[in-house]
Amino acid sequence: MTHESMMETLPAAYERLHAYGPEFGGDEEGNHGLTNHGPMAVEVMVRRGLDIDVDGWLDRYVRRLAELPGTSAAIQPGEWRAALGQARRLPDWTAYFRHELTERPWQEVLAEWWPRLVPGIVAGSTHGVIRVSHAVRTLRGTACAPARQTLDELAHGLAFWAARYRELAGVVAPEGTLTPRQALPAVTRIKEQNGFIAHRLDRLERSPGWTESLRALKPAASAEDVPARLESLVDSAAHAYLGLGHGSPVLLVHAATAPNAVRHVLPVLPAEQWLPSLTAAWAAVVAVIATYAPARPAPCAEIVRRYPELTREDALQRAAEHGDEHVLKFADTAVESYDRTGDPELLAATLHVGELIDRP
Structure with missing residues (x-):
């Protein structure tokens, strides 16, 4: 896959996947569900230039996913600690990070939030940090200004990590x-x-x-x-x-x-x-x-x-x-x-x- 086609394929895949939440299944509170691996897997396919029909793979994969619910209340900068680990605030966390990533360089946002989130590295069976990393790999490989969908993917990854935050004693x-x-x-x-x-x-x-x-x-x-x-x-x-x-x-x-x-x-x-x-x-x-x-x-x-x-x-x-x-x-x-x-x-x-x- 050429660099040009990669630049087109991955943002389009992210756009499609961002209609869905980071987990599916689970109980009424969303606990014990399965993780949406779509963005992570697609990043591997595209970065590696694998001989695979990305759209066809997504057609099959998205059938199992759950839609991302709407927001409830905005997360204010001074109250983020109280919202850590609150799975129901996932859409609010997504909106928060989307705003942050439009206001500041993504490297600055990541450097601020990494030490806040890394003690909860097991969040979502470690998928919070993994999803963030795959987004970062895409951003690091972009010579020009990052696509909006790629910044959104980092927002989704950070939001999942924050909403499922779980420290280990x-x-x-x-x-x-x-x-x-x-x-x-x-x-x-x-x-x-x-x-x-x-x-x-x-x-x-x-x-x-x-x-x-x-x-x-x-x-x-x-x-x-x-x-x-x-x-x-x-x-x-x-x-x-x-x-x-x-x-x-x-x-x-x-x-x-x-x-x-x-x-x-x-x-x-x-x-x-x-x-x-x-x-x-x-x-x-x-x-x-x-x-x-x-x-x-x-x-x-x-x-x-x-x-x-x-x-x-x-x-x-x-x-x-x-x-x-x-x-x-x-x-x-x-x-x-x-x-x-x-x-x-x-x-x-x-x-x-x-x-x-x-x-x-």
Whole structure:
């Protein structure tokens, strides 16, 4: 896909998707619903230039979505704290961020709101930060003035994060000695891995191993070390999916995609926000692993042997042909990790996720 067609396709897709809310299904309060992955998946398709009919994919996908409800009361600048985590205020948050992004540069708005929102990184099963990151990737790749629809997409992402804001109690910064590859298997699992993610997170906060698992990771020596540390965390989580993914094929994708989302936003954030961002990203990874990963990984080497060797281009195209939004996002992340490390097992992981998750 040419740059020119990308500039046309993505804003048009965003425009279509913005008629819908960020979640669908769930109970009468909107809790325990499923996340609208449309904007995130389409961004991957377009940025990667995948051979896929974006409009056709959207035709199928939007049938499951719920319309975005109307606003109720405007969020005032001085009362934003009280509105955090109030799901019913989602349309109000969307209107608020739309206004902010028409009044100021998007980088300025993001730098102001990132430290306010990042303690609630698990919001919407980490989809708040992921949706924001995909919008930021589009904005960073735009040489000219951003399209209105792209700024709107950032507004929708920030609004979802704010409306579903959920802090985790007991979060501490890393202070241990383990590398990400060593720390991930050592994460203490909660005993009762059942129910909705909100219920699992409640149990996690009461778990004696929660804070210990957070501390175990070796800290970054300085802000300058954070990008490389995040990359190592993403690479380790993407590889770990081979042995853990069967435990919860969809949720465990986010152990890799959530820290990758943080990694892609770092370049537009002030450096003083980098260390807290690493702490938050690691907390998100530990939360997903502790609440969904099996205690004993499957044998990685045996899983890898099941899959043929393939190129990075083949991995991305197979994800496009599969069509599931989680498979697309995981493949996008795992191929980035492969580009850094050259580890062919990361490409095998893109086939494994496609086997574990049903085609739509």
